[in-house]
Amino acid sequence: MTITRRQLLTTTPVLLSACSAPPRTPPAPPAGLAAGEQRPWQLEDERFWIWLPREYGQRIEAWPLLVFLHGSGERGTDLEKVKVHGPPKLVAQGSAYPCVLVSPQLEDGARWDPERLHRLLGALKARLNIDPRRCVGTGLSMGGFGMWQWACAYPHDLAAIAPVCGFGDPAKVAAMRNVPVRAYHGDQDSVVPLAPHIACVEALRAAGGTASLTVYPGVGHDSWTPAYQDPELLPWLLSQRQT
Template sequence: MTLSRRHLLLTSPALLNACAALPPTVPDGLAAGEQRAWELEGQRFWVWLPPEYAQRSQPWPLLVFLHGSGERGTDLDKVKVHGPPMWVARGVPYPCILISPQLEDGRRWDPERLHKLLGTLKARLNVDAQRCTATGLSLGGYGVWSWATAYPRDLAAIAPVCGYGDPAKVSAMRDVPVRAYHGEQDAAVALAPHVACVEALRAAGGKASLTIYPGVGHDSWTPAYQDPDLLPWLLSQRQT
Protein backbone atom coordinates (compact mmCIF):
# COMPACT_ATOMS: atom_id res chain seq x y z
CA MET A 1 0.00 0.00 0.00
CA THR A 2 1.42 3.40 -0.97
CA LEU A 3 1.77 6.10 1.63
CA SER A 4 -0.79 8.31 -0.10
CA ARG A 5 -3.37 5.51 -0.26
CA ARG A 6 -2.74 4.64 3.41
CA HIS A 7 -3.20 8.30 4.36
CA LEU A 8 -6.53 8.40 2.52
CA LEU A 9 -7.67 5.25 4.31
CA LEU A 10 -6.77 6.54 7.75
CA THR A 11 -8.54 9.84 7.14
CA SER A 12 -11.60 8.44 5.41
CA PRO A 13 -14.94 9.78 6.76
CA ALA A 14 -16.14 6.28 7.66
CA LEU A 15 -13.09 5.57 9.80
CA LEU A 16 -13.14 8.98 11.45
CA ASN A 17 -16.84 8.61 12.27
CA ALA A 18 -16.20 5.18 13.77
CA CYS A 19 -13.48 6.61 15.99
CA ALA A 20 -15.70 9.50 17.04
CA ALA A 21 -18.46 7.06 17.98
CA LEU A 22 -16.33 5.13 20.44
CA PRO A 23 -17.81 5.25 23.98
CA PRO A 24 -15.89 7.46 26.42
CA THR A 25 -13.56 5.95 28.97
CA VAL A 26 -14.20 6.51 32.66
CA PRO A 27 -11.42 8.66 34.19
CA ASP A 28 -9.22 7.07 36.83
CA GLY A 29 -10.78 7.29 40.27
CA LEU A 30 -14.35 7.42 38.98
CA ALA A 31 -16.88 4.67 38.26
CA ALA A 32 -20.06 4.60 36.21
CA GLY A 33 -23.11 4.11 38.41
CA GLU A 34 -21.33 5.30 41.57
CA GLN A 35 -20.82 8.65 43.29
CA ARG A 36 -17.09 9.11 43.81
CA ALA A 37 -14.92 11.85 45.33
CA TRP A 38 -12.65 13.59 42.82
CA GLU A 39 -10.26 16.53 42.84
CA LEU A 40 -9.23 18.76 39.96
CA GLU A 41 -7.08 21.88 40.22
CA GLY A 42 -7.49 22.08 43.98
CA GLN A 43 -11.29 21.72 43.90
CA ARG A 44 -12.83 18.73 45.69
CA PHE A 45 -16.24 17.44 44.69
CA TRP A 46 -18.50 14.44 44.27
CA VAL A 47 -18.98 13.01 40.79
CA TRP A 48 -21.89 10.83 39.74
CA LEU A 49 -21.64 9.17 36.33
CA PRO A 50 -24.75 7.37 35.00
CA PRO A 51 -24.44 3.55 34.78
CA GLU A 52 -24.48 3.77 30.95
CA TYR A 53 -21.78 6.45 30.84
CA ALA A 54 -19.17 4.24 29.15
CA GLN A 55 -21.70 2.42 26.95
CA ARG A 56 -22.74 5.26 24.66
CA SER A 57 -20.87 7.87 22.68
CA GLN A 58 -23.43 10.67 22.93
CA PRO A 59 -22.48 13.41 25.41
CA TRP A 60 -24.35 13.63 28.71
CA PRO A 61 -26.17 16.59 30.27
CA LEU A 62 -24.40 17.95 33.33
CA LEU A 63 -25.93 19.25 36.57
CA VAL A 64 -23.86 21.17 39.13
CA PHE A 65 -25.17 21.30 42.71
CA LEU A 66 -24.02 24.07 45.07
CA HIS A 67 -24.52 23.38 48.79
CA GLY A 68 -25.40 25.82 51.57
CA SER A 69 -23.19 27.49 54.17
CA GLY A 70 -23.52 24.64 56.69
CA GLU A 71 -21.78 22.16 54.40
CA ARG A 72 -18.55 24.12 53.95
CA GLY A 73 -15.27 22.68 55.22
CA THR A 74 -13.11 19.64 54.51
CA ASP A 75 -15.54 16.81 55.25
CA LEU A 76 -16.87 16.02 51.79
CA ASP A 77 -19.58 13.77 53.21
CA LYS A 78 -21.38 16.89 54.46
CA VAL A 79 -22.16 17.79 50.85
CA LYS A 80 -24.40 14.71 50.62
CA VAL A 81 -26.79 15.72 53.41
CA HIS A 82 -29.18 17.59 51.10
CA GLY A 83 -30.24 17.82 47.49
CA PRO A 84 -29.19 15.77 44.46
CA PRO A 85 -26.03 14.19 45.94
CA MET A 86 -28.13 12.96 48.87
CA TRP A 87 -30.67 11.38 46.53
CA VAL A 88 -27.96 9.73 44.45
CA ALA A 89 -26.39 8.37 47.66
CA ARG A 90 -29.80 6.91 48.51
CA GLY A 91 -29.92 5.05 45.22
CA VAL A 92 -31.77 7.44 42.91
CA PRO A 93 -30.04 7.04 39.50
CA TYR A 94 -29.82 10.54 38.02
CA PRO A 95 -29.68 10.30 34.18
CA CYS A 96 -26.95 12.93 33.92
CA ILE A 97 -23.47 13.74 35.16
CA LEU A 98 -23.85 15.25 38.64
CA ILE A 99 -21.08 17.42 40.10
CA SER A 100 -21.26 18.50 43.76
CA PRO A 101 -18.28 20.64 44.83
CA GLN A 102 -17.44 21.74 48.36
CA LEU A 103 -16.51 25.20 49.56
CA GLU A 104 -13.78 25.81 52.10
CA ASP A 105 -14.74 27.27 55.49
CA GLY A 106 -15.74 30.91 55.27
CA ARG A 107 -15.83 30.99 51.46
CA ARG A 108 -18.66 31.98 49.13
CA TRP A 109 -19.37 30.62 45.68
CA ASP A 110 -17.19 32.45 43.17
CA PRO A 111 -18.52 32.67 39.57
CA GLU A 112 -15.00 32.83 38.16
CA ARG A 113 -13.99 29.64 39.96
CA LEU A 114 -17.19 27.86 38.87
CA HIS A 115 -16.63 28.97 35.28
CA LYS A 116 -13.13 27.50 35.30
CA LEU A 117 -14.35 24.28 36.93
CA LEU A 118 -16.98 23.86 34.21
CA GLY A 119 -14.33 24.28 31.51
CA THR A 120 -12.17 21.63 33.15
CA LEU A 121 -15.11 19.23 33.45
CA LYS A 122 -15.97 19.69 29.78
CA ALA A 123 -12.40 18.75 28.89
CA ARG A 124 -12.26 15.68 31.15
CA LEU A 125 -15.77 14.22 30.88
CA ASN A 126 -18.21 13.48 28.06
CA VAL A 127 -20.33 16.58 28.66
CA ASP A 128 -22.98 18.04 26.38
CA ALA A 129 -21.85 21.69 26.39
CA GLN A 130 -25.36 22.88 25.46
CA ARG A 131 -27.01 21.09 28.40
CA CYS A 132 -25.08 22.28 31.47
CA THR A 133 -27.37 23.35 34.32
CA ALA A 134 -26.99 24.30 37.99
CA THR A 135 -29.00 24.20 41.19
CA GLY A 136 -28.20 25.17 44.74
CA LEU A 137 -29.75 25.87 48.12
CA SER A 138 -29.39 28.88 50.42
CA LEU A 139 -25.79 30.07 49.90
CA GLY A 140 -25.77 27.79 46.86
CA GLY A 141 -29.00 29.36 45.62
CA TYR A 142 -27.26 32.71 45.71
CA GLY A 143 -24.30 31.04 44.02
CA VAL A 144 -26.23 29.82 40.97
CA TRP A 145 -27.83 33.25 40.46
CA SER A 146 -24.39 34.88 40.63
CA TRP A 147 -22.84 32.33 38.28
CA ALA A 148 -25.58 32.68 35.66
CA THR A 149 -25.39 36.49 35.87
CA ALA A 150 -21.61 36.58 35.44
CA TYR A 151 -21.35 33.78 32.83
CA PRO A 152 -24.76 33.37 31.15
CA ARG A 153 -23.25 31.29 28.34
CA ASP A 154 -22.12 28.64 30.84
CA LEU A 155 -25.59 27.42 31.76
CA ALA A 156 -28.72 26.30 29.94
CA ALA A 157 -30.88 26.82 33.07
CA ILE A 158 -30.72 27.21 36.85
CA ALA A 159 -32.90 26.10 39.78
CA PRO A 160 -32.08 28.22 42.86
CA VAL A 161 -33.65 27.16 46.16
CA CYS A 162 -34.07 29.71 49.01
CA GLY A 163 -31.52 32.00 47.40
CA TYR A 164 -31.53 35.26 45.48
CA GLY A 165 -29.40 37.32 43.11
CA ASP A 166 -28.89 40.95 42.18
CA PRO A 167 -32.03 42.28 40.44
CA ALA A 168 -29.94 45.05 38.84
CA LYS A 169 -27.75 42.51 37.04
CA VAL A 170 -30.11 39.68 36.03
CA SER A 171 -30.84 41.19 32.62
CA ALA A 172 -27.46 39.75 31.56
CA MET A 173 -28.92 36.24 31.97
CA ARG A 174 -32.23 36.84 30.17
CA ASP A 175 -31.56 33.76 28.00
CA VAL A 176 -31.11 31.47 31.04
CA PRO A 177 -34.46 30.02 32.20
CA VAL A 178 -35.03 29.89 35.97
CA ARG A 179 -37.14 27.55 38.09
CA ALA A 180 -36.86 28.92 41.64
CA TYR A 181 -38.20 27.76 45.03
CA HIS A 182 -38.62 29.47 48.41
CA GLY A 183 -40.39 29.01 51.73
CA GLU A 184 -42.97 31.65 52.58
CA GLN A 185 -41.81 31.81 56.21
CA ASP A 186 -38.05 31.71 55.56
CA ALA A 187 -36.37 33.68 58.36
CA ALA A 188 -32.79 32.92 57.24
CA VAL A 189 -33.05 34.08 53.62
CA ALA A 190 -35.97 36.44 53.08
CA LEU A 191 -38.44 35.71 50.29
CA ALA A 192 -38.71 39.31 49.02
CA PRO A 193 -35.24 39.51 47.37
CA HIS A 194 -35.94 36.27 45.51
CA VAL A 195 -39.25 37.62 44.26
CA ALA A 196 -37.44 40.78 43.13
CA CYS A 197 -34.92 38.77 41.12
CA VAL A 198 -37.58 36.71 39.38
CA GLU A 199 -39.63 39.80 38.56
CA ALA A 200 -36.56 41.66 37.26
CA LEU A 201 -35.64 38.74 35.01
CA ARG A 202 -39.17 38.57 33.62
CA ALA A 203 -39.12 42.34 33.02
CA ALA A 204 -35.88 41.88 31.05
CA GLY A 205 -37.54 39.32 28.79
CA GLY A 206 -36.36 36.20 30.58
CA LYS A 207 -38.31 33.12 31.61
CA ALA A 208 -38.62 32.49 35.33
CA SER A 209 -40.99 30.77 37.74
CA LEU A 210 -40.99 30.87 41.54
CA THR A 211 -42.67 28.21 43.66
CA ILE A 212 -43.50 29.52 47.15
CA TYR A 213 -44.27 26.94 49.84
CA PRO A 214 -46.87 28.30 52.31
CA GLY A 215 -45.89 27.92 55.96
CA VAL A 216 -42.41 26.58 55.09
CA GLY A 217 -39.29 28.16 56.59
CA HIS A 218 -35.70 27.90 55.38
CA ASP A 219 -35.98 24.18 54.57
CA SER A 220 -37.66 24.67 51.20
CA TRP A 221 -35.07 22.33 49.66
CA THR A 222 -36.86 19.26 51.02
CA PRO A 223 -40.03 19.81 48.95
CA ALA A 224 -38.12 21.45 46.08
CA TYR A 225 -35.84 18.49 45.42
CA GLN A 226 -38.83 16.15 45.63
CA ASP A 227 -40.64 18.10 42.91
CA PRO A 228 -41.12 15.39 40.24
CA ASP A 229 -40.95 17.99 37.47
CA LEU A 230 -37.67 19.64 38.52
CA LEU A 231 -35.10 17.19 37.15
CA PRO A 232 -36.98 16.54 33.87
CA TRP A 233 -37.23 20.31 33.41
CA LEU A 234 -33.50 20.82 33.97
CA LEU A 235 -32.56 17.99 31.62
CA SER A 236 -34.86 19.31 28.91
CA GLN A 237 -33.13 22.69 28.75
CA ARG A 238 -30.70 23.36 25.94
CA GLN A 239 -28.79 26.48 24.97
CA THR A 240 -29.70 27.94 21.60
Protein backbone atom coordinates (compact mmCIF):
# COMPACT_ATOMS: atom_id res chain seq x y z
CA MET A 1 0.00 0.00 0.00
CA THR A 2 2.84 2.37 0.74
CA ILE A 3 4.25 1.99 -2.76
CA THR A 4 0.84 2.46 -4.38
CA ARG A 5 0.16 5.55 -2.29
CA ARG A 6 3.49 7.14 -3.26
CA GLN A 7 2.79 6.46 -6.91
CA LEU A 8 -0.55 8.22 -6.65
CA LEU A 9 0.98 11.19 -4.86
CA THR A 10 3.64 11.66 -7.54
CA THR A 11 1.42 11.13 -10.56
CA THR A 12 -1.77 12.91 -9.54
CA PRO A 13 -0.38 16.50 -9.74
CA VAL A 14 0.92 15.81 -13.25
CA LEU A 15 -2.47 14.58 -14.36
CA LEU A 16 -4.23 17.56 -12.81
CA SER A 17 -1.75 19.94 -14.47
CA ALA A 18 -2.32 18.37 -17.89
CA CYS A 19 -6.10 18.51 -17.51
CA SER A 20 -6.07 22.14 -16.43
CA ALA A 21 -3.92 23.45 -19.33
CA PRO A 22 -5.89 26.07 -21.34
CA PRO A 23 -6.60 25.29 -25.01
CA ARG A 24 -4.30 26.95 -27.54
CA THR A 25 -5.78 29.48 -29.95
CA PRO A 26 -4.40 30.33 -33.41
CA PRO A 27 -2.41 33.60 -33.51
CA ALA A 28 -4.39 36.43 -35.10
CA PRO A 29 -2.91 38.62 -37.87
CA PRO A 30 -0.99 41.64 -36.53
CA ALA A 31 -2.77 44.99 -36.53
CA GLY A 32 -3.05 46.40 -40.03
CA LEU A 33 -2.87 43.03 -41.76
CA ALA A 34 -5.63 40.68 -42.89
CA ALA A 35 -5.72 37.04 -43.91
CA GLY A 36 -6.21 36.55 -47.64
CA GLU A 37 -4.92 40.03 -48.53
CA GLN A 38 -1.62 41.54 -49.70
CA ARG A 39 -0.97 44.75 -47.80
CA PRO A 40 1.92 47.18 -47.22
CA TRP A 41 3.73 46.84 -43.89
CA GLN A 42 6.95 47.99 -42.23
CA LEU A 43 9.39 46.35 -39.80
CA GLU A 44 13.01 47.20 -38.94
CA ASP A 45 12.74 50.27 -41.22
CA GLU A 46 12.03 47.95 -44.15
CA ARG A 47 8.98 48.61 -46.33
CA PHE A 48 7.34 45.64 -48.03
CA TRP A 49 4.21 43.96 -49.27
CA ILE A 50 2.99 41.06 -47.17
CA TRP A 51 0.44 38.40 -48.04
CA LEU A 52 -1.11 36.25 -45.33
CA PRO A 53 -2.82 32.99 -46.35
CA ARG A 54 -6.61 32.95 -46.14
CA GLU A 55 -6.45 30.45 -43.28
CA TYR A 56 -3.98 32.53 -41.27
CA GLY A 57 -5.48 32.95 -37.82
CA GLN A 58 -7.52 29.76 -38.16
CA ARG A 59 -4.85 27.19 -37.38
CA ILE A 60 -2.19 26.83 -34.70
CA GLU A 61 0.47 25.31 -36.97
CA ALA A 62 3.12 27.76 -38.15
CA TRP A 63 3.25 28.83 -41.81
CA PRO A 64 6.13 28.67 -44.29
CA LEU A 65 7.59 32.02 -45.33
CA LEU A 66 8.60 33.03 -48.88
CA VAL A 67 10.73 36.17 -49.31
CA PHE A 68 10.85 37.72 -52.80
CA LEU A 69 13.63 40.12 -53.86
CA HIS A 70 12.87 42.40 -56.82
CA GLY A 71 15.25 43.59 -59.53
CA SER A 72 17.02 46.92 -59.96
CA GLY A 73 14.15 48.52 -61.87
CA GLU A 74 11.74 48.26 -58.94
CA ARG A 75 13.80 50.29 -56.46
CA GLY A 76 12.47 53.58 -55.09
CA THR A 77 9.62 54.78 -52.89
CA ASP A 78 6.63 53.61 -54.94
CA LEU A 79 5.79 50.26 -53.39
CA GLU A 80 3.46 49.45 -56.30
CA LYS A 81 6.53 48.87 -58.49
CA VAL A 82 7.37 45.74 -56.46
CA LYS A 83 4.24 44.08 -57.83
CA VAL A 84 5.21 44.31 -61.50
CA HIS A 85 6.94 40.89 -61.53
CA GLY A 86 7.08 37.61 -59.67
CA PRO A 87 5.07 36.31 -56.72
CA PRO A 88 3.64 39.68 -55.52
CA LYS A 89 2.32 40.26 -59.05
CA LEU A 90 0.72 36.80 -59.14
CA VAL A 91 -0.89 37.32 -55.73
CA ALA A 92 -2.20 40.71 -56.85
CA GLN A 93 -3.74 38.93 -59.84
CA GLY A 94 -5.57 36.47 -57.60
CA SER A 95 -3.16 33.64 -56.79
CA ALA A 96 -3.67 32.41 -53.23
CA TYR A 97 -0.23 31.40 -52.01
CA PRO A 98 -0.34 28.82 -49.16
CA CYS A 99 2.40 30.65 -47.28
CA VAL A 100 3.32 34.04 -45.90
CA LEU A 101 4.80 36.09 -48.77
CA VAL A 102 7.02 39.09 -48.01
CA SER A 103 8.27 41.35 -50.83
CA PRO A 104 10.51 44.20 -49.57
CA GLN A 105 11.58 47.24 -51.57
CA LEU A 106 15.02 48.82 -51.83
CA GLU A 107 15.57 52.55 -51.98
CA ASP A 108 17.06 54.10 -55.16
CA GLY A 109 20.68 53.10 -55.72
CA ALA A 110 20.72 50.40 -53.02
CA ARG A 111 21.56 46.73 -53.42
CA TRP A 112 20.37 43.76 -51.43
CA ASP A 113 22.41 43.46 -48.24
CA PRO A 114 22.50 40.08 -46.42
CA GLU A 115 22.72 41.80 -43.02
CA ARG A 116 19.52 43.79 -43.66
CA LEU A 117 17.71 40.70 -44.89
CA HIS A 118 18.87 38.72 -41.86
CA ARG A 119 17.49 41.41 -39.52
CA LEU A 120 14.21 41.55 -41.42
CA LEU A 121 13.83 37.78 -41.19
CA GLY A 122 14.35 37.91 -37.43
CA ALA A 123 11.70 40.61 -37.08
CA LEU A 124 9.23 38.63 -39.19
CA LYS A 125 9.76 35.49 -37.09
CA ALA A 126 9.12 37.52 -33.93
CA ARG A 127 5.87 39.06 -35.16
CA LEU A 128 4.28 36.35 -37.29
CA ASN A 129 3.26 32.71 -36.96
CA ILE A 130 6.16 31.49 -39.12
CA ASP A 131 7.89 28.10 -39.11
CA PRO A 132 11.61 28.93 -38.73
CA ARG A 133 12.51 25.67 -40.50
CA ARG A 134 10.53 26.61 -43.63
CA CYS A 135 11.79 30.08 -44.60
CA VAL A 136 12.65 30.13 -48.32
CA GLY A 137 13.52 32.81 -50.85
CA THR A 138 13.47 33.75 -54.51
CA GLY A 139 14.53 36.79 -56.48
CA LEU A 140 15.08 37.99 -60.03
CA SER A 141 18.06 39.70 -61.64
CA MET A 142 19.55 41.87 -58.86
CA GLY A 143 17.24 39.95 -56.52
CA GLY A 144 18.76 36.71 -57.82
CA PHE A 145 22.19 38.03 -56.87
CA GLY A 146 20.74 38.98 -53.49
CA MET A 147 19.46 35.47 -52.84
CA TRP A 148 22.82 33.85 -53.55
CA GLN A 149 24.60 36.40 -51.34
CA TRP A 150 22.10 36.03 -48.49
CA ALA A 151 22.34 32.24 -48.50
CA CYS A 152 26.16 32.39 -48.50
CA ALA A 153 26.34 34.92 -45.67
CA TYR A 154 23.59 33.38 -43.49
CA PRO A 155 23.16 29.76 -44.60
CA HIS A 156 20.99 28.95 -41.57
CA ASP A 157 18.37 31.58 -42.49
CA LEU A 158 16.89 29.82 -45.50
CA ALA A 159 15.74 26.29 -46.20
CA ALA A 160 16.04 26.76 -49.99
CA ILE A 161 16.36 29.45 -52.65
CA ALA A 162 15.22 29.92 -56.26
CA PRO A 163 17.36 32.61 -57.93
CA VAL A 164 16.25 33.78 -61.37
CA CYS A 165 18.73 35.34 -63.86
CA GLY A 166 21.26 36.11 -61.14
CA PHE A 167 24.36 34.43 -59.76
CA GLY A 168 26.65 34.42 -56.75
CA ASP A 169 30.34 33.95 -56.05
CA PRO A 170 31.43 30.38 -56.86
CA ALA A 171 34.27 30.74 -54.34
CA LYS A 172 31.78 31.29 -51.49
CA VAL A 173 28.93 28.86 -52.21
CA ALA A 174 30.47 26.04 -50.17
CA ALA A 175 29.17 27.88 -47.10
CA MET A 176 25.58 27.22 -48.27
CA ARG A 177 26.03 23.57 -49.24
CA ASN A 178 23.01 22.66 -47.08
CA VAL A 179 20.71 25.14 -48.87
CA PRO A 180 19.10 23.50 -51.93
CA VAL A 181 18.90 25.67 -55.06
CA ARG A 182 16.47 25.66 -57.97
CA ALA A 183 17.79 28.27 -60.42
CA TYR A 184 16.51 29.66 -63.73
CA HIS A 185 18.13 31.57 -66.62
CA GLY A 186 17.65 32.40 -70.30
CA ASP A 187 20.43 31.34 -72.68
CA GLN A 188 20.16 34.63 -74.60
CA ASP A 189 20.42 36.89 -71.54
CA SER A 190 22.63 39.84 -72.50
CA VAL A 191 22.10 41.69 -69.19
CA VAL A 192 23.13 38.94 -66.78
CA PRO A 193 25.17 36.29 -68.62
CA LEU A 194 24.31 32.63 -68.20
CA ALA A 195 27.88 31.31 -67.79
CA PRO A 196 28.49 32.69 -64.25
CA HIS A 197 25.21 31.16 -63.09
CA ILE A 198 26.30 27.78 -64.44
CA ALA A 199 29.63 28.17 -62.63
CA CYS A 200 27.83 28.93 -59.37
CA VAL A 201 25.56 25.89 -59.63
CA GLU A 202 28.47 23.62 -60.53
CA ALA A 203 30.55 24.94 -57.63
CA LEU A 204 27.71 24.27 -55.19
CA ARG A 205 27.34 20.71 -56.49
CA ALA A 206 31.10 20.19 -56.20
CA ALA A 207 30.89 21.32 -52.56
CA GLY A 208 28.28 18.65 -51.84
CA GLY A 209 25.21 20.82 -52.27
CA THR A 210 22.00 20.22 -54.22
CA ALA A 211 21.31 22.51 -57.16
CA SER A 212 19.45 22.51 -60.46
CA LEU A 213 19.47 25.09 -63.25
CA THR A 214 16.67 25.40 -65.79
CA VAL A 215 17.87 27.14 -68.96
CA TYR A 216 15.27 28.56 -71.34
CA PRO A 217 16.41 28.40 -75.00
CA GLY A 218 15.95 31.63 -76.93
CA VAL A 219 14.97 33.61 -73.81
CA GLY A 220 16.73 36.84 -72.87
CA HIS A 221 16.78 38.59 -69.52
CA ASP A 222 13.09 37.99 -68.85
CA SER A 223 13.43 34.42 -67.65
CA TRP A 224 11.28 35.31 -64.63
CA THR A 225 8.03 35.08 -66.62
CA PRO A 226 8.45 31.37 -67.45
CA ALA A 227 10.21 30.67 -64.15
CA TYR A 228 7.35 31.90 -61.98
CA GLN A 229 4.89 30.04 -64.20
CA ASP A 230 6.71 26.78 -63.48
CA PRO A 231 4.02 24.71 -61.70
CA GLU A 232 6.70 22.81 -59.77
CA LEU A 233 8.52 25.85 -58.34
CA LEU A 234 6.26 26.88 -55.46
CA PRO A 235 5.52 23.29 -54.32
CA TRP A 236 9.26 22.59 -54.36
CA LEU A 237 10.08 25.67 -52.30
CA LEU A 238 7.37 24.99 -49.74
CA SER A 239 8.37 21.34 -49.38
CA GLN A 240 11.86 22.29 -48.16
CA ARG A 241 12.66 22.10 -44.44
CA GLN A 242 15.82 22.70 -42.51
CA THR A 243 16.97 19.68 -40.51
